[in-house]
Amino acid sequence: MAQLACSVIIVSYYTNGSLFECLAALFAQQTDDLTIEVIVVDNGNPASDSKRLATLAAAQRIRWLKGQGNIGFAAGCNLGVRHASTDTVLLLNPDCVAEANTMRHLLTFLQTQPEKTLVSGWVTNPDGSEQRGLRRNLLTPWSLFIEMLPLVKHLPPLARRRLNLTGQPLPPVATIRVPACSGACMLLPKALYEQLGGMDEGYFLHVDDLDFCLRLQQQGGQICIQRNSVFAHYQGTSVVxxxxxxxxxxxxxxxxxxxxxxxxxxxxxxxxxxxxxxxxxxxxxxx
The missing domain is CATH 4.10.860 (DNA Excision Repair, Uvrb; Chain A)
Incomplete structure (x- = not known):
């Protein structure tokens, strides 16, 4: 069986216990033929969490990047990718918990796709429902304007053009092509990430993922969501x-x-x- 390898970049800022639940789920998926390099970009955490991270780093379970202060999500992702030693990177929120075999499914699927492919897992709320913002249109003035209309859900032709596509009918297939996806879970070749210039560090928080998706689409890339690769996202755990x-x-x-x-x-x-x-x-x- 071919060797699979991936560097998981986790940018953490006061995410409390969910970070360690995320890490445990990743550690559990490592096997002889699946190597997962975990890189935690520490933008700030409580002393108790820093102590636990230090223990994991000393045991070589993670690479712990600290001391840079809170540089934001985009810059944190770029810092993590620069330290990645594998050819594939996964940007993962620190409160995303992968179900069993999720990493193997994602990596195996990516190997079958063109080189300009970004893959997201199926990101859910803790109750298993699809998380808002997973499936998206590209961000345009029109898609955002429709998103802001309070009655948009009652106008199906407009609802299909809004920014967030959660709630729209799902095709009965395992793989969905979308114009854009959430930055909570993005798997792609490291070379593609670098070719696109990484995340735009002019964004501190939010919209950086939509900017990245737009630039990928402009370069002829594709964005897929794998519904059999599930991540539970405990959104909003950062103390902010x-x-x-x-x-x-x-x-x-x-x-x-x-x-x-x-x-x-x-x-x-x-x-x-x-x-x-x-x-x-x-x-x-x-x-």
Whole structure:
């Protein structure tokens, strides 16, 4: 049987016990013919968690990158990939827990695909339901505008064009092609990641994954979701202010549209979308 190998990049910031549940699930999947290199990019953790990470690093169970401070998700991913020693990398959120044989399924599938392929597992809520944001359209002014419409779910033609496709009918197949996916779980060749320039470090948190998916599609790549490779995602485990997260999301949307849709962003409709993003931020901030 061919040897499988992957470097898993986990960017952690005060994610508490879920990080160690994530690590345990990865350790359990390693076999003689499946090597999993685990790289934890420590953007900040409590002293008790740092002690546990130090123990794992001393036992050579993980590579522990620390001391850089909180550099954000995108920069953390890039740092981790630079230290990866295998030809395949998996960007994985620290609160994603892989079911048995998930890594083998993903890696075996990737080997059968063209070189410009990104694969996501089937990311679920803890109750097993599909997580919002797993299946996505590309982020455009139109897809975001529809996403912000409160009655969009009652208008099926528009719902198919919204940013998040959760709730749309699923084809009866194991592999789904999508325009974009969540950054919670992204498996791809390291060479492809480097060819695309990695994650854009101008994003601190949020939207960096959508930017990456857009650049991959522009290079003729494809994005697949493997439904038989399940990760339970305990979303929002980081001890971070909701106001701070909302501010980063607003800033990231602004950066994305200024970067990829500059003419629109300077036009009157662009100013209207800026206002909608700002209003959404203030509503999130006050809730």
């Amino acid at each position: 202010s909701g106001k701070r997260v909302a501010r980063h999301k607003r800033n990231s949307f602004n950066r994305y549209f200024a970067k990829h849709f500059p003419r629109f962003w300077r036009s009157p409709p662009g100013w209207g979308l800026r206002l909608a993003i700002a209003i959404n931020y203030w509503l999130s901030k006050s809730s």
